[in-house]
Amino acid sequence: xPLPQVSALINLLVYVYDAHQHxxxxxxxxxxxxxxxxxxxxxxxxxxxxxxEYDVDSYLSRFLRQKDMYTFREVQRMTNTLISGSLxxxxxxxxxxxxSDMDLYTPSKEAQFMCHNxxxxxxxxxxxxxxxxxxxxxxxxxxKAQFLHPGNTSVEYGPRGILTTVHFVSPTGRRIQVLVTxxxxxxxxxxxxxxxxxxxxxxxxxxxxxxxxxxxLGISLYTxxxxxxxxxIMAKYAxxxxxxxxxxxxxxxxxxxxxxxxxxxDHLTWKLKLKPNYTKGFEKQLLDGEEDVNERxxxxxxxxxxxxxxxxxxxxxxxxxxxxxx
Numbered sequence: 222x223p224l225p226q227v228s229a230l231i232n233l234l235v236y237v238y239d240a241h242q243h244x245x246x247x248x249x250x251x252x253x254x255x256x257x258x259x260x261x262x263x264x265x266x267x268x269x270x271x272x273x274e275y276d277v278d279s280y281l282s283r284f285l286r287q288k289d290m291y292t293f294r295e296v297q298r299m300t301n302t303l304i305s306g307s308l309x310x311x312x313x314x315x316x317x318x319x320x321s322d323m324d325l326y327t328p329s330k331e332a333q334f335m336c337h338n339x340x341x342x343x344x345x346x347x348x349x350x351x352x353x354x355x356x357x358x359x360x361x362x363x364x365k366a367q368f369l370h371p372g373n374t375s376v377e378y379g380p381r382g383i384l385t386t387v388h389f390v391s392p393t394g395r396r397i398q399v400l401v402t403x404x405x406x407x408x409x410x411x412x413x414x415x416x417x418x419x420x421x422x423x424x425x426x427x428x429x430x431x432x433x434x435x436x437x438l439g440i441s442l443y444t445x446x447x448x449x450x451x452x453x454i455m456a457k458y459a460x461x462x463x464x465x466x467x468x469x470x471x472x473x474x475x476x477x478x479x480x481x482x483x484x485x486x487d488h489l490t491w492k493l494k495l496k497p498n499y500t501k502g503f504e505k506q507l508l509d510g511e512e513d514v515n516e517r518x519x520x521x522x523x524x525x526x527x528x529x530x531x532x533x534x535x536x537x538x539x540x541x542x543x544x545x546x547x
Contacts, residue, residue, distance in 0.1 A: 245270045249436045250313060250429075250491055274315055277422060277495050280308060284323050284391040289342040294498040296338045298424035300331035303406040309420035313429045313491065314436055318461065322396035326406035326421075329384055333360055336387055336399055343392035356399075359387055363401075382409040407485060407519045411535035414448045416478070417441035417463050425495055432491030434477050435463075442466040442478045444523075444533040469529040478531065480524055486516030 245267065248256060257267035278290050285293055297304070306324030311317060327335045336356030340346065348354045363385050382404040389397040402409050410421055416431040418441075434440050441463045443451065455465055472478035486492060521535040 241266065242270070246315075249432075250275075250493065251433065251437065272496070275312070275427070275493060275495075277312065277427070280312055281323075284393055284395045284397055285342055286392055291498060292338070293342065294424050296335060297325075298498075300327055300335045301406070302327045302331070302335055303410065304422040305406075305410050305420065306418065309422050309427070309429075310417065310435070312422060312427055313420055313432060316461075322398055323391075325397065325399045326402055326409055327399055328406065329401050329403055332387070332399060332401040333357070336360065336389075339389055339397065339399070344389040344397055347388045347390060356387055356389075359385075360401075381412055405519070405537065408535050408537060411519070411521050411533065412445070414445045414451060414454050415441045415443045415458065417458055422495070424498065427493045427495060428485065429491040430483075430485065430489075433489070436491070438464075438475070438477065440464045440466055440475065440477065442472060442531055444531045446530055467530070469525040469531065472531075478523060480522075482520060482522040484516065485519040 245253065245256075250271075253267050253271060257264040277294075281290055281293065296302075303326045304323065305326055307318055307321035308323045311321065325335065333356070336346070336359075340356060346354050346356045346359060348359065382402050384401040384403050387399040387401065389399070391397050400409075407421070410419055411430075413419055417435045419430040420432075420435070421428055429435060431442075434442070439462055441458055443455065443465065445451070446467070448454065459465060466472055466475075466478065469478075483489060518537055519535070520537075521533055524532050524534065526532060
């Protein structure tokens, strides 16, 4: 084949590849999965695209040094910590909010271990006045305050389940917040202000409880209308492009957010398995079908009151004990 024709063919192939990549960038997670089912070549292309775009380490690298990635994810697994807030939303939408922080929801009994490791990763704890301090000092002050004044909890992030927030500045200059929870972190997330925020990342999987509404339709139902910072939250999400739904009439117009009892990990949940967390010479993977959260324990019901305002009611399902046969 003459050289000009070879050059033209190469240019055409590059153009086709770039055009296909552009198409893939326009598709949501569910669209990518549907598209990958069309043929084998498409499936391979989508798999390669998703392995790059949904690489959790690329999101963590905004906050942590490369050498600390593996250890962080292992500490996350050991402490049952969930990543939620803006970072989880960015993961599913593949967007970048430059000024956003990383929110870590950690059970209270594991908080000191998580905070200590963040300091080993080069993060600096900040006091309420913005001065440098240590997480041990902050948490010790908290335990003392709880002993003297039991029942006081933080109202910064929600109505229940948050004991306190420990603020850090990461080695990259971004903010990391450890939200110390008194109830399971998933239950805290089910009490968020709106459905657009109900996304979280474990050490092995990523979950979006309202993925279709959040990522495909760009809408968010506000289920905590008495939240003290709701106007600011609504303004922030509206600026980021989400349409606000405040009551059932809006939801009915779009035929979404129907009254329903659901479960974490059900068929409406967008769930994505993350790449295995390992380093050279060592690999530790979950078995197929194994998760690091007990999905079936967490349920919630979406209801509407007589005025049409939504109310999301989380509940923890206690498994029935197994009874041995006589």
